[in-house]
Amino acid sequence: NQTVFSLIQPTGTMHLGNYLGAVASWAELSKLKTDESQKLIFGLADLHAITTKHPTAEDFVNKKLDTLAHLIAFGVDPEKCCLYVQSDVKEHSELAWYLSTITGIGALARMTQWKSKSQQEGTNNKNELSTLQSEYSLGLFSYPVLQAADVLLYSPDLVPVGEDQTQHLELTQALARKFNHVYGTNVFKYPRIMTTPAKKIYSLKDVTKKMSKSDPSKTACIYLSDSDEEIRLKIKKATTDSIVGQPFKYDPENRPGVSNLINIVAGIQKKEISDVEKDVESLTSHSDLKKYVSDVITEWIAEPREKYKSIREDTEYLQNVALKGKIEARKIASENIKKIRKVMGFK
Numbered sequence: 001n002q003t004v005f006s007l008i009q010p011t012g013t014m015h016l017g018n019y020l021g022a023v024a025s026w027a028e029l030s031k032l033k034t035d036e037s038q039k040l041i042f043g044l045a046d047l048h049a050i051t052t053k054h055p056t057a058e059d060f061v062n063k064k065l066d067t068l069a070h071l072i073a074f075g076v077d078p079e080k081c082c083l084y085v086q087s088d089v090k091e092h093s094e095l096a097w098y099l100s101t102i103t104g105i106g107a108l109a110r111m112t113q114w115k116s117k118s119q120q121e122g123t124n125n126k127n128e129l130s131t132l133q134s135e136y137s138l139g140l141f142s143y144p145v146l147q148a149a150d151v152l153l154y155s156p157d158l159v160p161v162g163e164d165q166t167q168h169l170e171l172t173q174a175l176a177r178k179f180n181h182v183y184g185t186n187v188f189k190y191p192r193i194m195t196t197p198a199k200k201i202y203s204l205k206d207v208t209k210k211m212s213k214s215d216p217s218k219t220a221c222i223y224l225s226d227s228d229e230e231i232r233l234k235i236k237k238a239t240t241d242s243i244v245g246q247p248f249k250y251d252p253e254n255r256p257g258v259s260n261l262i263n264i265v266a267g268i269q270k271k272e273i274s275d276v277e278k279d280v281e282s283l284t285s286h287s288d289l290k291k292y293v294s295d296v297i298t299e300w301i302a303e304p305r306e307k308y309k310s311i312r313e314d315t316e317y318l319q320n321v322a323l324k325g326k327i328e329a330r331k332i333a334s335e336n337i338k339k340i341r342k343v344m345g346f347k
């Protein structure tokens with residue numbers, strides 16, 4: 001028996017980084033699932049989604065439907081998985097509180113996502129930084145505690161996430177150990193982190209940053225709903241390098257932009273990096289490489305993008321998927337929280 005668990009924030013349109021870093025493996029697992037011995041639990045982390053921005057209720061509801069439709073269109077099969085919305089299961093918030101009482105503030109302050117989301121670029125002055133951080137919400141600071149609660153509530157064996165989430169998952173493992181130790185129990189399993197071969201997709205404009213929904217530069221990110229023209233334009237404008245006369249190689253240190261493109265192709269085609277290098281070895285100019293990459297993305301995306309459009313129109317279907325997920329998730333969460341409450345001395 002194996003349980004796999006992971007969530008995505010409905011903060012905006014899903015992008016290639018979300019897909020290649022995490023959702024591709026959710027889809028693959030759901031495709032390979034043949035019997036009930038494996039439980040696949042995926043969903044929308046809407047409680048996390050309000051830690052930086054507060055969309056209007058209408059916008060938020062639409063974003064959740066968009067994300068759900070994208071997950072299904074890109075291969076996460078609701079017949080084989082539990083697909084649910086985090087806020088439909090109250091136990092997430094309850095367990096987050098219990099875990100917050102054993103989480104050190106220092107550990108949270110060391111989280112790189114907290115640092116990057118709470119530090120304004122260009123600010124190096126330490127006093128200025130702490131003033132800025134104090135303006136950010138407690139929710140953003142304690143984001144990893146809620147994430148740990150999400151995971152531990154379902155006792156998963158595997159958590160497929162992008163490489164950017166490994167630090168949070170390590171904290172989850174540490175909190176599970178600490179809780180078990182404090183209460184002399186083995187109520188929490190220690191989940192394993194599963195990353196895809198693509199691991200991390202970088203911004204097309206600034207290869208020191210990950211591709212992110214909240215990136216203000218609209219050409220930095222390929223959204224799963226982009227048209228072919230938008231994809232071609234974004235790839236054309238992608239930052240690469242000025243090295244000429246050499247074959248295109250995966251060399252993140254010296255050729256980060258080119259390596260990001262090669263990694264994207266390898267992720268989409270499910271190929272080894274070395275095979276993609278061979279495929280592009282006859283290309284001589286950066287514009288030829290970019291055309292090649294655009295062709296690969298546009299060919300691959302056409303079918304799921306169309307599927308997305310028709311699924312997204314069927315709100316009733318999406319609501320039913322979420323309802324089925326809510327019932328399944330609540331069942332597991334309510335059984336597990338009972339065990340947790342018992343070892344803590346709550347009724």
Ligand code: AQP
Nearest residue numbers: 008009011017018021022161162200201211212213214
């Ligand atoms: N660039 C990326 N490369 C690989 N994996 C990525 N993921 C996100 N960006 C990349 C993975 O996608 C899953 C869902 O991410 P999320 O929406 O829950 O949160 P995030 O990591 O904060 O994603 P974004 O796009 O950067 O969202 P915003 O801008 O709203 O914060 C996770 O498994 C993540 O690792």
